[in-house]
Amino acid sequence: MDHQRVNILLVDDQPAKLLAYEVILKELGENLVIASSGREALEVLLKTEIAVILVDVCMPELDGFELAAMIREHPRFQKTAMIFISAIQVSDIDRLRGYEMGAVDYVPVPVVPEVLRAKIKVFAELYRKTRQLERLNQELEDRVRARTAELENSTAKLRESEQRRSMAIAAGKMGSWDWDWINGDWMWDEGQYRIFGVTPETFNVTSANIQALLHPDDVDQFRRAIAALNSGALAYEAEFRIGRPDGEIRWCVGTAAATVDESGRVVRVSGVTVDITERKRAEERQTLLAREVDHRAKNALALAQSIVRLTRADGVQAYVSAVEGRINALARVHTILSLSSWQGAELSKLIDEELAPYSLGGQVKLAGPQVQLLPTTAQTLALALHELFTNSAKYGALSTRSGRLAIGWQSENDLLILTWEESGGPAVMTPKSRGFGTRSLLASVESQLGGRAQFDWRAEGLLCRLEVPLMPKSAAASAAQDRFDPNTFPELQRALG
Template sequence: MRDADKVNILLVDDQPGKLLSYEAVLREIDENLIKASSGREALEQLLKNDIAVILVDVCMPELDGFQLAAMIREHPRFRHIAIIFISAILLGEMDHLRGYEMGAVDYVPVPVVPEVLRAKVKVFVDLYRKTRQLEDLNRELEQRVSERTRELEESNARLRESEHRRSLALAAGRMGSWDWDLVEQRCVWDEGQCRIFGVDAASFAPSVDTVRPLVHPDDWARIVGAFASSSQERGTFQTELRAVRPSGEIRWCIATATGSFDPHGKLARLSGVTIDITDRKEAEEHQLLLAREVDHRARNALAVVHAIVRLSRANTMEGYVDAVEGRIRALAQTHALLSQTRWQGADLAHLVEEEMAPFRIGQGAKVAAEGASLVLPAEKAQIVALALHELATNAAKYGALSCATGRVHISWRTETGRLVVVWKEAGGPAVEQPIRLGFGSKIMNASLKQQVGGDVIFDWHPGGLVCTLCIPFSRLHVGASDTDLQRSNLVPLKPGLSGRIMLVEDEVLLGMLMRDMITEMGCFVAGPYCSVSEAMVASEGQQFDAAVLDVNLGGEHVYPLAAELTRRGVPCIFVTGYDDEAIDERFSQLPILQKPVSRKGLEPVLRACVKQTIGRAGGETPKERNEAASA
């Protein structure tokens, strides 16, 4: 046996000869034998070594065997050590009882029988060794339990931390998770899922009956169909759905799920994640809207340029080019100012500075400007820019800017509900009122009076032109009677198609161009009207054979007017800078022309609409009908 595996046996006797005899008897059991010649020496050995069995003589000087046993049993560490008394005298029954009370486990009389002593000692040695082994196993088991407990605690801590991170990630990503046990018919939603669908996580119990009202009806059938068609080969699917919150709010979501199947291939469980993509959807729609708006503005700009090219007049080619380039440059400068503010408006002072820059605004210059900083809306900024350009062009050709001594003073002020801009010339050639208005004057009159409900006043003072522009802060209803509107917006009839056409267009140049084109086709033109309310007033009590309508009138859709005209049987033609997809579905069957509109594109569509009206009227021409009405 290895020395490390041997146990200690303490032999206590005051006679050396007996100790030698005990040692000789017990040598065969191959354990460590420790000898002590007194009780005190025995206590010292106990303190130094772990003892399995003690053989102690009953009769010893100083401390006899009973006293030593009593002292050993009083110490907690030695309470369970096996003590065998050896006695050379005959002990009575009371002595045996006393010995057992002191903690003895057995008695051996002298003379000692070696086999009996070895057998008894060996029994207690084996018992001690097994007890030690059990203690070692118990300590090892406790250590393993402790380690396993620590591992479980660490694992639980990691799991809780992972769940916390997952919850934070789901919340940050506006996601929710769910699990649906189809066998047990049990569904579990986490807080994120409840938050997406707008329900209380503490009280909401997810089930087929409670979840179905929270999903848009058009999406529910598709989701159920995806579940039904899932298989082990296609156990994962993803779909978009609309969550309908109890408040009625709709949230766009993406649901991703994976299925678990039983041994027969039947779907048994679904686990998934729902992501709220409402913000992304709104951003996509906003981007689409911006793209459409860019297209709209670009087409409108091209249409305005097209109108400038078609409507500009000059005696020479060089004069024509200069006129067209100047007007386009004025629009481009205004566009640049509006782009800087993302089309929120343009500062009037900057606008004046840009338009009059060629004449060196500043100290000692021929043009001076005076007025507070004021931001004009986009549509009014373009009108003012064109008006300033036309005034400057006229002054450079015939007025104060055509000579070295001339001066121009531009001022603006705000009054109740309107902006007043005053253009005043001095020091130039003598001024005479023109016999007829030029193209620039027509643009100013049409844009200010019809498009924004303002006014323009020309004072042809001999000392210099004074022009006053009055622009309302908000679009006001034009207080003209139906008769006035009819009289002011009718163009004399020319031979040709002979139809009565309503024209609605808020961009003055486009309105003038389309009015000329329709007139050249041989039609009456009522308009152009610049707002839905104005056109509604003009349409009351009048009969039109067709209507040409700009879809967007300064941010207001023409749909109410189109609905009223369609109800009365008037064919309508839409003109727009937007794509066809942007048109209200109610009017998707109407003809749609993209800006810029040419006569070649407008005439066949308009002719078909007028013929459609003539057919419904039983062959009576619009001219005959109008003449009959006049009579």
């Protein structure tokens, strides 16, 4: 190791002696620290790491013995080497007292330079080696701690891995096997038996019996794996299906690794089988969902396209307002259907959403049981209700504070019957011709849903009756309900005017 200089404290009240000690000890190449009193020496010790203390016994205020006693009381300096210098002849009792105070040696005056240097050098080197040894011990302890932590971490990971493997095996998701390539013996663990749906008591593990449990379409894969291993492949992985004795089909992924002898011949094959049936089913559900999302998106776009194409208005602003209203109605029902994962929409929720843009207080009364609508029925009926609300807010009962609207519904034999009754609003006259809103409502309810819409333009307010089938009458009708194409409906074409 490189020579590391240490600090040597020289304590004496006479500057001439301190200068002499400096000259004598300069050859050692260490750091010499000067203190002219006991108190100054204590201050230095508190601030500096000292290897050896050279202290005069006879000093005013605080002599060498008293200073040594104070130094030894501090835990940090209990092992610091102290050498006493005495200008007087000390007795054995004084020597004993000095040793009790912590002195390691005495140097008489006059000082012999070679003797003083030798003594200081010995204790400085001892201090240096002690510190080096402490550093090495610390480094060793740090390495031991680091290695211990590394081993503990590895052990924890191994234990966690084993726990996961045990859990996988216990859940029937993973199994391991071993195949003696020479004599054909197989060995399965518990997880392997569980995946294949057999037990050690009832199933004899042989190549022929294993092949019998494979799905007929995947038997060739088993043969290809054997051929690949025979041709020198050291590993093989494949997905395959098995048919359990109870008739259930399970998806698995198998990984095999070959062990060869010195000549390169396969002697043993070991592997792991993982049941991935749930993953496969999830992938199938995801694929179906993606197709469904695509289907719904196309339907929504077709419906929006029909709104844009079929809307008529006297001016640009009126046209924009009408289109925005119908698109917003479509968006509201889309939100309801999304929250139900496109399983359907409850009628009262649909009405509440269409009613939300209007601040009507107690002008509207709703009455009817819970009725669940199919997605396409909900979309079409939402647009029909939007037309009714819009017309009523513009010209009917909802255009005045005194107006009242009662919406009631019931279901009979899978037929929804909804009544819309206005009263208290402006006087109503039977229109000479049907407006676009009325014509599109008729077209959507009658052509799209196969229902019927009736209007009674009473003087006291509009009375409308909608009859809508809740269930398609056939598979063809179901497909038609789930496919929106405005070009297939004559009423909508006539609504174009």
